[in-house]
Amino acid sequence: MTRLKSDRRHAVGFTLNGSATTAEAEPRMLLTDFLRHRVGSTGTHVGCEHGVCGACTVTVDGMLTRACLTLAVQIEGCAVRTVEGLAPSPGRLGILQAAFKHHHALQCGFCTAGILMSLDKLLSEQPKPSETEIRDVLSGHLCRCTGYTPIVQAALDAASILERETDTEMTHA
Numbered sequence: 286m287t288r289l290k291s292d293r294r295h296a297v298g299f300t301l302n303g304s305a306t307t308a309e310a311e312p313r314m315l316l317t318d319f320l321r322h323r324v325g326s327t328g329t330h331v332g333c334e335h336g337v338c339g340a341c342t343v344t345v346d347g348m349l350t351r352a353c354l355t356l357a358v359q360i361e362g363c364a365v366r367t368v369e370g371l372a373p374s375p376g377r378l379g380i381l382q383a384a385f386k387h388h389h390a391l392q393c394g395f396c397t398a399g400i401l402m403s404l405d406k407l408l409s410e411q412p413k414p415s416e417t418e419i420r421d422v423l424s425g426h427l428c429r430c431t432g433y434t435p436i437v438q439a440a441l442d443a444a445s446i447l448e449r450e451t452d453t454e455m456t457h458a
């Protein structure tokens with residue numbers, strides 16, 4: 286079968302969680318499908334596929350991005366971070382992830398990858414977020430299971446742990 290010109294694959298080079306990566310994508314392939322099916326990075330989830338639920342949230346060059354609204358070819362030369370990049374090493378959880386586990390901030394976990402990415406970004410920019418600021422970030426995510434309260438508690442807990450760690454580092458510097 287002859288492939289239409291518009292279906293031809295292009296090599297897309299980018300960094301994924303700090304590692305140089307190249308995979309092929311058709312011009313209209315979404316970043317969600319690219320990450321999951323071409324790169325094998327299945328931590329990024331696909332819910333609504335039209336920018337509403339937030340399950341597919343990743344960062345591209347540090348900006349929170351809906352992967353379902355982004356074409357794979359757009360990330361050529363960019364730095365992409367996914368939920369897999371939050372773990373400090375294989376088999377270990379980051380502070381925010383561990384707080385989610387401790388507070389039972391997930392049930393089915395479908396929304397969790399995207400929420401973790403948005404809250405990680407918040408904590409990197411605002412180390413002492415208020416509950417209102419956390420809820421404001423969560424307003425961009427749909428969770429059908431938790432009622433959000435444990436997620437807010439986890440984010441507040443992670444913020445205070447990170448603050449204590451920063452204080453300890455400064456004391457020992």
Ligand code: FES
Pocket residue numbers: 330331332333334335336337338339340341342351352353354
């Ligand atoms: S799958 Fe992207 S916002 Fe829902």
Ligand code: FES
Pocket residue numbers: 390391392393394395396397427428429430431
């Ligand atoms: S934990 Fe199930 S949708 Fe959020």
